[in-house]
Amino acid sequence: LAKTTQPISMDSYEGQEVNITCSHNNIATNDYITWYQQFPSQGPRFIIQGYKTKVTNEVASLFIPADRKSSTLSLPRVSLSDTAVYYCLGVGGAGSYQLTFGKGTKLSVIP
Amino acid sequence: DVKVTQSSRYLVKRTGEKVFLECVQDMDHENMFWYRQDPGLGLRLIYFSYDVKMKEKGDIPEGYSVSREKKERFSLILESASTNQTSMYLCASIDGQGRSSYNEQFFGPGTRLTVL
Numbered sequence: 001l002a003k004t005t006q007p008i009s010m011d012s013y014e015g016q017e018v019n020i021t022c023s024h025n026n027i028a029t030n031d032y033i034t035w036y037q038q039f040p041s042q043g044p045r046f047i048i049q050g051y052k053t054k055v056t057n058e059v060a061s062l063f064i065p066a067d068r069k070s071s072t073l074s075l076p077r078v079s080l081s082d083t084a085v086y087y088c089l090g091v092g093g094a095g096s097y098q099l100t101f102g103k104g105t106k107l108s109v110i111p
Numbered sequence: 112d113v114k115v116t117q118s119s120r121y122l123v124k125r126t127g128e129k130v131f132l133e134c135v136q137d138m139d140h141e142n143m144f145w146y147r148q149d150p151g152l153g154l155r156l157i158y159f160s161y162d163v164k165m166k167e168k169g170d171i172p173e174g175y176s177v178s179r180e181k182k183e184r185f186s187l188i189l190e191s192a193s194t195n196q197t198s199m200y201l202c203a204s205i206d207g208q209g210r211s212s213y214n215e216q217f218f219g220p221g222t223r224l225t226v227l
Contacts, residue, residue, distance in 0.1 A: 036216075043115070043201050043218025044154070087153070099216055101146075101154035 004088045009106040018075045020105050022088030025069050031090040033064055033071045038085045038104070048073070049091070075107075083109045114138070115219035117202050123225045130189040132222050134202030142205045143185035144169075144216070145177065147198040154201065160185055192226045199223050 005023040012018045024033070032051050036044040048055060050062045050071070061074040075082055085104040118133035136143065144159040146169075156169030158177040166177050174196060178186045185204075189196055202219040 041221065041223075043203065043221050044216075045218065046215040049215075099144075099156070103151065103153040 003100075004090060004102050006086075006088050006102060006105045008103065009108070011108045011110060012078055013110050014079055015077050018078050018082075018107060020073045020075075020086055020088075020107070021070055022073070023070045024088070024090050027068055027090045033062065033068075034089045034091045034099075035060070035062065035073050036087045036089065036101070038087065040084075044087060044101070047086075078107075078109045080109050080111060083107060115202055115204055115217050117200075117219040117222050119222050120220060121223050121225075123227065124189075124192050125227050126193060128189075128192050128226075130192050130224065130226075132187040132189075132200055132202075132224070134185045134187070134219055135183055136185075136202075136204040136217070137183065138204060138206065138217065139182065140204035140206050140217075141182070143179065144203040144205075145175075145185065145187045146201045146203065147171070147196075148201055148221070149198050157187065192224075194226050197224060197226045 032049050034049040035047045037047050038044040048057055048060050048062045050064050052064045052068060055062045063072045073086060085106050087101050087104040089099055115136045124130050142161050145157045146154045147157055148154045155171050157171055157175050158166055158169050160166045160179040163179055163182050176188045200222045203216045205216045206214045
């Protein structure tokens with residue numbers, strides 16, 4: 001399982017774009033990069049997943065460079081409700097059932 | 112709407128008590144997981160199950176056991192609760208045959224257990 005490294009915390013003002021970068025130097029060839037979001041007193045929630053290049057959904061975008069040693073989660077125009085902890089995971093395919101959550105990045109959105 | 116439910120949001124027990132944490136999912140998922148979450152340590156996997164009556168140890172199984180008699184239900188058991196088991200416990204399930212983890216993992220709301 002890929003070991004990931006993220007900043008412990010970030011602050012942002014409302015309306016700004018937030019980019020959270022995750023390092024995963026030993027990611028395996030068949031691992032996907034997956035991001036989860038966790039609000040206080042709730043379980044984590046899947047946000048986005050990708051293998052390489054760019055993936056976009058209604059919540060976020062995920063940028064993965066060609067070497068796949070890092071990835072960047074981009075949250076456009078954040079609001080107070082985006083205050084949460086964001087986890088980056090390397091997720092394997094068949095035969096790899098375990099998700100390893102690191103400590104995540106605590107994003108605080110300021111009015 | 113998919114759902115993972117846990118029997119209690121808050122639980123207070125005394126040292127030495129036997130504690131049962133129940134988790135139920137309504138998505139017909141094969142794989143179910145129990146994590147604990149502590150400040151500064153992130154989520155750590157305790158046990159998981161990939162089929163009825165099947166279980167495997169995660170990273171921190173000591174002091175815990177599990178039971179999966181039905182596909183939809185996965186129970187975490189603290190045989191003799193201790194104060195260092197005070198934590199937030201999260202149950203999750205994931206779709207997929209075998210052991211694929213590409214799919215989205217769905218989490219319950221968590222049980223905050225305090226052992227006095």
